[in-house]
Structures are given as C-alpha cells and as structure tokens.
Amino acid sequence: MSMLRSENVSMYFGGLKAVENVSLEVREGEILSLIGPNGAGKTTFFNLASGFLTPTKGHVYFSDKEVTGLPPHVIASMGLVRTFQKTNIFAEVSVEESVRIGFNLHRRASLGSILTGGRATRDEDGRIAGVLEELLAFTGLADWRKALVKNIPYGKQRMLSIAIALATGPKLLMLDEPATGLNPVETKELIDIILRIRGDRGITILLIEHNMRLVVSISDRMAVLSYGEKLAEGKPDEISRNPAVIEAYLGKGFQNVSQG
C-alpha cells in the first residue's frame, strides 16, 4: 500500500523550478532515501508533502487521501511528520517538556476536566508520563531530561527533534539530513535508531541524507533528484549502477562504498 504518493508535483519560485514534475511513491513499511546534489529540491519536496508549501502544480496523497495544500498541522495530525534540515528546537524549555509538547496531538482532556484537575486529565498525564519515559530512553535522552534544550550538545538536539516527532505517533516519518554534523559514534547510534523506528515501531521512513554510507546501509529503496527532477528510483545497487545517476551526482566514490 502506498503511504505517500506525489503525482507530477512542481514548485516554482518565480522562474526557479525547485521541483519539477516529481512523481514518487513511498510504500508502507519501507525506508526510502531521497538523495541528490545541493539545491536539487529535496527539502522543497518535504515542504510540499508536509504542507509547508503548496505545490504550483500536481497532487500529493497521504494514505490515499489527497493532502495537497492542507495546512501543516492538519497533515501532521493525519500521521505525516517531518523534521527539519536546520536545527529546529524549543530552546527555552527542558528536554522533557519538549517531548511532552510532542504528545499534544493525542491529548484530548476537555476544558472542564483541565480546570477541575479531573480524572480524565490525571489519567492522561499519567499515560503520557509513561510513554514519555520510554521515548526518552529509546532516544538516549533520559540523562538530559531536566536540561534546557538550548544547553544540550548539538547531537542531542538533533536526536531530540526525532524524539519530538516520534511523540506525535507518526505513520510516516520524514527526516531531513538527520546525520548532518554528527560524529561517527553519533551517526552509528542514529542508524540504529532509524532501523528500530521502522523495525520495532513499524513507522515508514522517508530520509534525505548526504552521508552515502548511511543511506546505502539502511535504505530499502532510493530516489534521486537533480535540478528538481526525479532522475532515478530503485534499489541501492540499481541506483549505484545507473549511469545517469553516476553522471549527475554520485561519481566514483559512491561505487566504492556500495560495492565495498
């Protein structure tokens, strides 16, 4: 079944064709990587799918429902959640509070119950505290829970972005260059976590990443963008053998990685 499907989406900024006629399908349960040179339109594609931009042309479907042009919070509430390429955080609150904010979507206690501190609110708070604990442990942030987000290391902030996204309980998680700026140890942890997000939690993943070693080691399939257009789509080894892709972007280095 298709999780996310774009049909001939295009995004023009004035005369610039940032995304041009891209049709792409993300299948349920897979890890699909979107690669391409700088300025290829990868982030723009994320913005189109998640509602931060409305396509100039074309349609986007999520779980077979059309989401083209819906506001971001509506799309997120349907289960499509993305992270950002730049570090995007709630700077002045604690790590714990940040993740709690991520659960907002699933908190329904009525105003009456909130004002009286009634049963529904207390049950909800208790339930969230439990899941929060588990999520902090899962993302390796448990030791940092009380720290203000602006004071924790960069690598932890990147991980926190993922934790916040996971708190919303997404069906599709779209990660925009999560490994940027991470050291080799952190990158390895990230790979492990991405695999477990898919494996243990059954969440489909669409990943933008420049780190080829990472991409090749975890992707089921890959898609390549170049100058806004989709150049190729397929299994990692197919992509690495595709002459057009090698020509446009990958070069020799990639072949070494994928074959070695």
Place this chain on the structure above:
Amino acid sequence: MTVKRKPYILLCIIAVLAALLGIPRLFSMDYYLHIFVMSEIYAVLALSLSLLVGFTGQVSMGHAAFYGMGAYASAILSLRLGLSFWVTFWMAGLLVGTVAYLIGRLVLRLRGHVLAITTAFFCVLVTVVMNNWIPVTNGPMGITGVPSPSPFSLFGVHAVIETRAQYYYLGLLFVACVVYFLWRIESSRIGDAMIAVRENEELAKSIGIDTMKSKVLAFTISGALAGLAGAFYAHYIHFISPVTFTINESINILVMVIFGGMSTLFGPILGAVCLTILPEFLRMAGELRLVIYGIALIVFIIWMPMGIWGTIQRILLPKGPEKTQG
C-alpha cells in the same frame, strides 16, 4: 531537595495567606486600602496579559482596550438595564471575550512589532469610540454613579460590598480564582501548545499544533479576564471615563508583566503590586517622580532581564528554573 523544601514552602504559603487576609487590619486607612485594591486589579490585568505575552509570546499593546470595554460594558448594562453587578460582571467578561476572539482572528496573523503596533492602534481606536459615541458612553465626561455590587446572601450570611476592606476581600478572591484558572490552563495541553507557539511556530505546526488556534485562544482568555477586571474596577470606583483606558495604561500593564517576570504566575502579580505601590511612594519626590520611576524601571530591566521573580527563582534554585512554569 524536594523533601526538605516542602514544609518550608507550606510555611511560606500560610504566612503569605495570613498577611494577605490581615492587610485590612494592618492598614485600615482608606488611602492604603485603595492602593491594595488597585494592586489586585492590576494583578489580574498583568496575569491575563502574561498568558498572551509571556506564555504564548505574542506582544499586545491593546490590553487597556479590553479592560476599558469590560468597565464600560458592565457600567452601561447595570445602569441602563438595572442589572446587578453579579450578572453584568460575567456579561462583561463574555462580551469582551467575544470581541477579543474576533480581533484576535484578525490581527494574530501578524507577528512581533507589527502585531504590537496594530494592537496599539486598536487601543487608540477604542478610546476614540469611548470619547465619541456619546449616546452610549457619555463621551469624555464618562459615566458616573456605577452602583456597588448588590447585597447577597451566601450560606445564610448576608453580605454587602461597600467599604474598601470589603472590596479588598472580593478582589483577593478574584485574583485567587484567576491564578487558579491560569495555573490549570498553563499546566495543561493547552498551555503546552502555547509554549510551543512562543518557542518555535514552525516546529509547533510540524507536530500537529494549530498555532493560530492557540494564539486566538490566548488572546480571547486574556481579553476576557481583562474585561472582568474592568467590570470590577467600574463598580469599585463608581466612575469611569476614557482617560483611564488609553494606550498609556496598556504600556503600564505590559511593563508590570516584563518587570515581574513574564512566564510565571507569581511574576506578574509581583510586578503589578510593586508598580502600583512604587509610584505612590514616589509622590514624596514630587516633580522628580516620573524620572525616578523611569530610571528604576530601566535599572531593573537591565539587571533582571527575567523579571524580579525569575531572578529570585534563579537564586533559590542553584541550577536555575528548569521549566517555564512557575
């Protein structure tokens, strides 16, 4: 640490409560009591504005407009329709809340200083209406003879609200209810969404938070509470006129919030009380009063960017406040 701090906190609460209840006995002069009642009104105004400015991160310079609308609404309803304060008080809150909702939907697309300027403009507009819609507002002359709350019986006790001390106790109840209300809101999912809006709107949207809805809700609650404060004021002073509700008053309330500490509950109260009492002390300084007041504010804001309460918290808790709620 929490174990050691608990009894100490409880003791503090009891002491503060006793002091608050004892104030009318300690300061029986009408002049002092008046300052305390005004402190209560400003506490509600500062608290309500802090939900919007401190908690949700949206600067408004229009708070005095909602305060004034509440005062006029309650005064006019009680004088024209002969309704009791106990009814018009709530009607004023409802009415001003509705106006705040509509204005909020309109202006909250704007951000930062554009929002500040637009709300300032709204405040000026409301003053213009108060001055010129003479058949209803009586123009610059204002409205006189706003009645005291009607006598009432509660649990067999017959009570009137007429003396300063009686207003003081009613005001105390009012502040306590507002604090409770805001505390529940701010520590709930609704408050979480507001913090998210303040911290990072883009990230908030990406995790499914309807940021516009949160902002409008904060604006509505904030406006409605200011309207209630206005109703209380009108029936306390018995006279209202447009000069009370100008942009200067908006700025005054905003300064109280910043001065006391924005994103806590105690900060705005402290700011309101200090900045209501301080100018009275400075009366002795005569002409120099405004200059001293201004300098004091600047010094405070430079030295204590988190407000007085934020600074006290930082000193008491070695690691600094970890959460944004107070």
